[in-house]
Amino acid sequence: MPSKMSGLMLAGIAAYGTSTVYTAFTAVGGGLAGLSTGRSVSNRGTSSSSQQSSRSEPSFGTSTTGVCVLGAAAAALGVAAAGRRSAGRQGEVSRAANPRKFNEQLPCSSGPFSVTVGKAGPSSFSILIAGLEKAGLTSALDGDGPFTLFAPDDKAFEAAGLTAEAVLAHPDLVTILKMHVLPGAIVAKGFKNQTVETLGGPVTMRKGVKGVMMNKAVINKADVEIANGIMHILGGVILP
Known part of the structure; x- marks a missing residue:
C-alpha cells in the first residue's frame, strides 16, 4: 500500500x-x-x-x-x-524469467550468473560440486525443494585445510555434505541463535562478532536466490 x-x-x-x-x-x-x-x-x-x-x-x-x-x-x-x-x-x-537450480548455479564461476563475495572475484565451487557428485547428492538438489544450501566455495575448503583429494577421500563425506543442506528455505531475516535440523543432523546457527555462523563456518554472503531454494555462501566448512 x-x-x-x-x-x-x-x-x-x-x-x-x-x-x-x-x-x-x-x-x-x-x-x-x-x-x-x-x-x-x-x-x-x-x-x-x-x-x-x-x-x-x-x-x-x-x-x-x-x-x-x-x-x-x-x-x-x-x-x-x-x-x-x-x-x-x-x-x-x-x-x-531466468530461474536456475542449484546444479545450474554452482558451476557459474564466470558470466552474468556468477556470484561474488564482497570485493573478491566470482566464487568457484568446484570442490563442492565434485563432492556432491561422489556422494550421489546431485540429483537431490535437482528436486523441486525448496532447499537451503550452505555452500562453501573453494576458498572455504582451503581455509579449512581441505584439498579436493582430502574431501573426496573423507570417510564422512556424505554426512558432511548433508549437513550443508536444509529442507525448506531460510533467508537472512530468519537467522537467529538456534539449532537447525539439516539432512546430516543438527547444526548450531549462532550470531557472533564475525557474523552468523553455522557451527564454526561464517556465512560470507546470504540470500543468493535459486529457482528451487536459497543459497548462502560460507567462508568455512560445516563439520560434525
Whole structure:
C-alpha cells in the first residue's frame, strides 16, 4: 500500500508540474502580449502611465519564471521516479524469467550468473560440486525443494585445510555434505541463535562478532536466490 500511495503521489506531482508548466508558459505568452499592448498605449499616453507600466513588468516576469521553474522541476522528478520504478520492474521480470537450480548455479564461476563475495572475484565451487557428485547428492538438489544450501566455495575448503583429494577421500563425506543442506528455505531475516535440523543432523546457527555462523563456518554472503531454494555462501566448512 505505501508503494502504491508513493506512486500515486509522484504521478500527481508530475501531472501537476506539467499542468503548471503549460499554464505558466501560456501566462507568459499572454503577459508578454499584454505588456506589448500596454507599451503601445502608454507611448501615446502620459509619462506617469509609462513609468507605472515599467515598474509592473519585473514583478510579473519574476513570478511567472519561478512558477515555470518549480513546475518543470516537479514534472522532471515525477518522470524520473516513474522511469526508475519501470526499470526495477523490468529487472524483476528478467530475473524471474531466468530461474536456475542449484546444479545450474554452482558451476557459474564466470558470466552474468556468477556470484561474488564482497570485493573478491566470482566464487568457484568446484570442490563442492565434485563432492556432491561422489556422494550421489546431485540429483537431490535437482528436486523441486525448496532447499537451503550452505555452500562453501573453494576458498572455504582451503581455509579449512581441505584439498579436493582430502574431501573426496573423507570417510564422512556424505554426512558432511548433508549437513550443508536444509529442507525448506531460510533467508537472512530468519537467522537467529538456534539449532537447525539439516539432512546430516543438527547444526548450531549462532550470531557472533564475525557474523552468523553455522557451527564454526561464517556465512560470507546470504540470500543468493535459486529457482528451487536459497543459497548462502560460507567462508568455512560445516563439520560434525
